[in-house]
Amino acid sequence: MYSGVRELIDRVVQSSVSAIIAADRRGRIIMMNKAAEVLFGHAAFYTDNVNIEGFYPPGVAREIMAKLRDESIGGRGKLPITRVTILHKDGTEIPVEMTAVIIYEDGMETATAGIFNDLRERQEVERQLKDAHAQLIQSEKLASLGRLAAGVAHEINNPLTSILLYANLMREKLEKNHPLEKNLTYILEDTERCKEIVKNLLAYSRQTIPKRGFFQLNDVIDQSLRLIRDQKLFLHIKVVEKKAASPLLVNADKNQLCQVVINLIINAIDAMDGHGTLTLKTFEDEKSGKACLEVSDTGGGISHENMSKIFDPFFSTKELGKGTGLGLSMAYGMMEENHGRIFVKTTGPQGTTFALELPVVAMSEIMMFDSIG
Known part of the structure; x- marks a missing residue:
């Protein structure tokens, strides 16, 4: 026994x-x-x-x-x-x-x-649940603030228009070198800045349906760099492009995606104070089946206390008057509308990398779509 x-x-x-x-x-x-x-x-x-x-x-x-x-x-x-x-x-x-x-x-x-x-598998599940919960909270917060922003923007827009109209009329009637001319100019400049903020608020709150289509992710890099009007921004910036060798097809609103990338590029240049290396990279993450676009800079990185707030509306680390704090929150919303996501992949004293992810579209899916259409 x-x-x-x-x-x-x-x-x-x-x-x-x-x-x-x-x-x-x-x-x-x-x-x-x-x-x-x-x-x-x-x-x-x-x-x-x-x-x-x-x-x-x-x-x-x-x-x-x-x-x-x-x-x-x-x-x-x-x-x-x-x-x-x-x-x-x-x-x-x-x-x-x-x-x-x-x-x-x-x-x-x-x-x-x-x-x-x-515990590896359990911790991975916990991490995914935590990320999903954070994304849900962020989406709900953005939706609520979007509705609030729309109401505020419409209420402010009318009086701003009146201020601009009457300030211009007053300046036109003033004699040359009048002592009040300078003050009126300041009023007009600040009112124009307010108008720009209202314009961004309306753009942020607008619930538009993305005009989705099939295109190669590499094209977004070329188009985004071409659309940045102020080429002086790149005067002391080294631009490195690391594009995927094989085609990376996605189904999204190309204009919205370009808008997101342009915002990330400008933020990256600001983070480097106009001097450094900007790296734009595309590749396929075969494990997740995602097409990825990364924007990297060699700036000072994002501080730990700011990491949880960077996608919040109106949050900005730029000097007063140089940013509305709506760029990244709008980018977050646009990526969600296109069934993708945006996140900070790495950040530190050597720089920051923002990553965009979208589902990869197989060529067979396009052929099937065309045959059905």
């Missing part, structure tokens, strides 16, 4: 989906199940010269032993569920959830045993 129970326990341990490891008091591995072999990358038959400390980053094994011996944490020789990082044989760090016990004989520590569960 005893041998039968031992055999049953061994089968349970070996068939467990959780990784289970036991080590003697010197840290030498005395038992590993199959799940542990996969998780840690070591074969049970070849662990004679492997110490349990090698299964963790430096110092982690000693921390775990200290907790096991601390009766205030989980009781004598017991470690409740704890998140730690382990090391695969190839050096990869893997986040896991583990429990552990000390095995005693006659009150003396003789071995330790640990049960480990890989």
Whole structure:
């Protein structure tokens, strides 16, 4: 009966989906199940010269032993569920959830045993849920602010028109070099700036249906660079184009996409104070099936406190009067309308990369569309 129970326990341990490891008091591995072999990358038959400390980053094994011996944490020789990082044989760090016990004989520590569960898949699901939730909140916020912006813009537009009209009439009636001429000029300039803000508000709030069509993503780079009227912006900017060698077909509103890219280019130039390298790159992410366009600069990066606010309407780090803070929020809305997304891929002291993603369209889909049409 005893041998039968031992055999049953061994089968349970070996068939467990959780990784289970036991080590003697010197840290030498005395038992590993199959799940542990996969998780840690070591074969049970070849662990004679492997110490349990090698299964963790430096110092982690000693921390775990200290907790096991601390009766205030989980009781004598017991470690409740704890998140730690382990090391695969190839050096990869893997986040896991583990429990552990000390095995005693006659009150003396003789071995330790640990049960480990890989957290990578769970953390990826948590990350995707967090991203989806953040996108939902952002979309709802933009929709609400869009409705508010439309109402405010219409209310402000009429009095601004009157101010411009009467200020111009007054300036025309003034004698040359009149002391009030300069003040009226300031009024007109600031009113024009207000008109531009109202215009942007209306554009931001307008719920337009994208005029979608098939085109190559590389064309967006060429067209966007061509549409930037003030070519002096590029005077001290090195422009690097890294276009995908094979065609990247997408189905979107090309004009809207160009508007997004132009906004990112101008922001990138501003971030570099007019001096640096602007990189425009297109490629296909085969894993996700997305066509990607990246705009990178060599500026100072986005601060941590601003990262969560960059797509909020009216948020801007530019000097007062140099930006309305609507560019990125409009870009966010346009990408959503075209079934794509915009996000910050990397940022730091060496620069920032904004990424645009759209579903790749296969040539067969276009042929099918044309035949149906």
